Amino acid sequence: MIRVQREDFDVGAEIERLSRGRPGIGGIVSFVGVVRGAAGGEQIGAMTLEHYPGMTEKLLAEIEAEARQRWPLEDALVIHRYGRLEPGERIVLVITAAAHRQAAFEACEFLVDWLKTKAPFWKLEETPSGPRWVEARASDDQATKRWVAE
């Protein structure tokens, strides 16, 4: 399941909803991405996440399907927010549930790596020296590539 939304999410409630009444689940891993208060030595007042409606949902669904194909997951959830977010606010939630922890850990990391380099989102940071578009990081590309090598 994937969701792209402006509103915040409740991590505990999402885990509860995903796992309730599912006896096949033995391990649940969650990742929460939040807005940092500083980047490159500069303070961040807030950031605005822009996305490509339609393609974002399509890409996230493809990434989730890929994870389910690679690992024996009981369930998976990706929620990604857009709009203006202040430091400390949640941006993204990835939950993976499996019978055993290894699949849940690996699939969660895979999903986060892939959505960072594939999902059409862009971040505009508000800094004391003016607005600044966040540049893609080579380290994120490297993180994604290791899943291809396997």
Added chain:
Amino acid sequence: MKLLYFAWLRAKIGIAEETVELPAGVATVGALLDWLKRRGPGFADALRDASVVRVAVNQTYVPWDHPIKAGDEVALFPPVTGG
């Protein structure tokens, strides 16, 4: 053909989307970018370095030699920074 621009490409070009007639002789994504570059200073500035431009046709990432046709939705944007 529908053209969409995102993030700093949109800021430099000055519009988020437009509908254009597919120009004669433009059959690939690469040819479309060359044609767009000549449409004005904003386009030329935004598309100067093709290595930081990503293209999606009908919401799928494509390489420069991908064919395009009338009715396609073509989106141009910088490398993504989600998560």
